[in-house]
Amino acid sequence: MVFDIWKQIKAKSFAPIYLLYGTEPYLINETKQLLINNVLSEDEADFNLSSYDLEETPIDTALEDAETFPFMGERRLIFLHNPVFLTSEKSKAKQEHNLSKLEAYLKEPAPYSVVVFSSSAEKLDDRKKITKQLKKTAAILEAKKLNEGELKAWIRERAALNGVQIDESAVELILTLAGTNLFILTNEIDKLALYANDTKRIDEQMAEKMVSRSLEQNIFSLVDKVVHRKIEEALRIYYDLLKQNEEPIKILSVITGQFRLIYQVKELARRGYGQQQIAGYLKIHPFRVKLAAGQAHMFADEELAAIISLLADADYQMKTGGMNKTMLIEMFLFRLQSQALKKNP
Template sequence: MVLDIWKRIKKGDFAPVYLLYGKEAFLINETKQLLLDRLLKEDEKDFNYTAYDLEETPIEVALEDAETFPFLGDKKVIFLHNPQFLTSEKIKEKIDHNLSRFETYLKEPAPYTVLVISAPYEKLDERKKITKELKRTAEVVEAKKLNEHELKSWVKERARGYGIDIEPSALELLLTLAGTNMFMLSSEMDKLALYAQDEKMIHADLVEKLVSRTLEQNIFTLIEKVVSRKLDEALRIYFDLLKQNEEPIKILALLSGQFRLIYQVKELSRRGYGQQQIAGFLKTHPFRVKLAAGQADKFTDEELTNLMNLLAEADYQMKTGGMNKSLLIEMLLFRLNK
């Protein structure tokens, strides 16, 4: 697990070779930055840190660098970006790489160099010899979306890094308001930590006051108001979105997407699927499934079917009719609230 690897890096326990792969860019970037900051002092980075784009440079050039002693320091750090030879994706490679030379290096890596291979691909080609060798010899960081438990652990660890703590209710509210995008969560945590320095604790009311709502979260809250039959509050959120220059067609698309998710979660739950299975099946984050499941309980099957029909009708009218688009959604909210 990536969080365990971060703990080892922070303790000074480094591997000679790291393989970072996956689509969660934040985890890859954070791991690279952590390694760079822990291994090299600021004045050493100009001499002992190099990055190579393997779409432009043969890997043997990077390996020669890796085997050269560091200058004015004990360690050097080398990043290798875009190792297309590790993926089965159909990409036309511009460079011929001497992979047997790479395999030889992996068997006996330079003790003074930390080599970091950054592969922004969802999957690696497990059939290739070089992939097998890397997975056998390197410290592997799979950068995939964190589940809810891992996400909460990461937020708490980030808070501890600032010398503060976060209440369970505040943590739950943070994820609900900011979503699961780690770049956004990181930014919000940085802001919350500044305001919580005196008390050394992030409370729920501070999260409520400071955390920016994503458009998706505003739509989620709007639906909550519809569910609770609070039309005036639902309309207030909608009018606020219009003031922020959000397009009605985009709002309708997000409304439809959230109700579709609620419908799918309800149906799959009835078939006996767990939330983790549903998340995998629908290719969405488990936390989104958890929130949708809470909303799904508030609708009957008949109500959800009717809602989906209303949304489809509104979409058709918006794309083909001459009615004012913002007025169309306003009327839709009245109909959803019945």
């Protein structure tokens, strides 16, 4: 996992060439910052840190920099952004690169330079000679979106880096409450580790108390209360959101989005799609699909259709000023409560 590369960087064991690519910007940015903090001292960075956009600068210029001896320091650190020539994409820039010079450098990189290729591309073109050669030479970080198992491993590893243990039930709860954004997850784990400084252990109760909820996660909890027909508890969450100055129209939009997701997951599952396939089709994280699937089986199709219709009506009323915005969501929840009572007298 990414922690292996990070541990090597922190141990001052640097590769001459790094290749960072993928769609998870947090992993790429964190790796860059670790390199800056560990390869160079603060004073050395003024003279020996360079960054090039390869859409604007030819590779020759960057390599000349890499081959220049460091000034008042042991190493140079050079970031090369947007190496489109490693992908199957067509470059929008008219910049031409002398790839034969790059090939020569990869065969014999300067021992005093750390060169970092950084791309946000999901995939590189492994058919290209230069891509194959770079992958053979470089220390590689594929910054892909983490699946549920990897996210849980991330939480455990991050806790361990902070010198604390974490209960498995707390791992599950943190992921449910904080979501799948690595930046948010990292901040929450670091915060919990500080809170657990005395006990050196993060448990479920601590996570429940300390983890910040995003609007989306609060809405998920609200919908979950609706799923289990706990309308009074759903109303309490709604009132808490209003106290946090969340706009009713935004709250309604997120509630609608969650119910639509539940409906889509239910329908696609009926057609035989697995959760990974559904995630790919809807372009969302598989963990969100798993949570929605857990809620979907609690509703009949007609119920979901009726709820989405109620939400559409509330949205229309809210946008046309037909009723007080705060009351519209209350009315929606009360109507759900009356429907639940009819089903379960």
